[in-house]
Amino acid sequence: VIIKNGSYYYLFTSWDTCCAGLSSTYNIRVGRSTSVKGPYVDQAGVNLTSGGGTLILSTHGSIVGPGGQSVFQTGGVWYLVYHYYVSNGSNLGINRLDFSNGWPRPY
Numbered sequence: 001v002i003i004k005n006g007s008y009y010y011l012f013t014s015w016d017t018c019c020a021g022l023s024s025t026y027n028i029r030v031g032r033s034t035s036v037k038g039p040y041v042d043q044a045g046v047n048l049t050s051g052g053g054t055l056i057l058s059t060h061g062s063i064v065g066p067g068g069q070s071v072f073q074t075g076g077v078w079y080l081v082y083h084y085y086v087s088n089g090s091n092l093g094i095n096r097l098d099f100s101n102g103w104p105r106p107y
Contacts, residue, residue: 001069001070001071002036003071003073003078004036005078005099005104006099006102007034008032008033008034008102009032009033009034009035009036009040010030010031010032010071010104011030011031011032011033011038011040011048012028012029012030012056012069012071012080012104013028013029013030013031013048013053014026014027014028014029014067014068014069015027015028015029015053015067016065016067017065018065018067018068020065021064021085021090022064022065022085022087024059024064024065024067024085025059025065026065026066026067026068026084027055027057027058027059027065027066027067028055028056028057028058028066028067028069028080028082029042029048029053029054029055029056030042030053030054030056030103030104031047031048031052031053031054032102032103040052042054043103054103056080056103056104056105056106057080057082057095057106062086062087063084063085063086063093064084064085064086065084065085066082066083066084066093067082067083067084068082068083069081069082070082071097071104077096078096078097078099078104079094079095079096079097080093080094080095080096080097080104080106081093081094095107
């Protein structure tokens with residue numbers, strides 16, 4: 001998904017293996033560009049087409065393989081929506097996004 005926030009376009013991507021339950025390695029990465037057509041680079045300046053992508057959400061605690069995301073804004077607040085796995089199935093995750101340092105950070 002691509003969104004525009006401030007003077008940048010942000011491309012959110014899902015990486016690795018999805019849909020394998022607790023064996024999923026899915027994770028969410030992002031790049032940004034001043035043009036909707038790109039190029040999109042990560043925080044280190046690496047182009048996403050060259051393997052770049054700033055990791056913003058991955059397996060942590062009991063949450064496994066977050067990905068398949070969408071991003072939206074309502075009431076001036078950005079949200080990240082995604083699915084993830086837990087021991088008894090899959091769930092929907094929703095986090096706010098903080099762009100205060102120029103890069104999205106879920107919280």
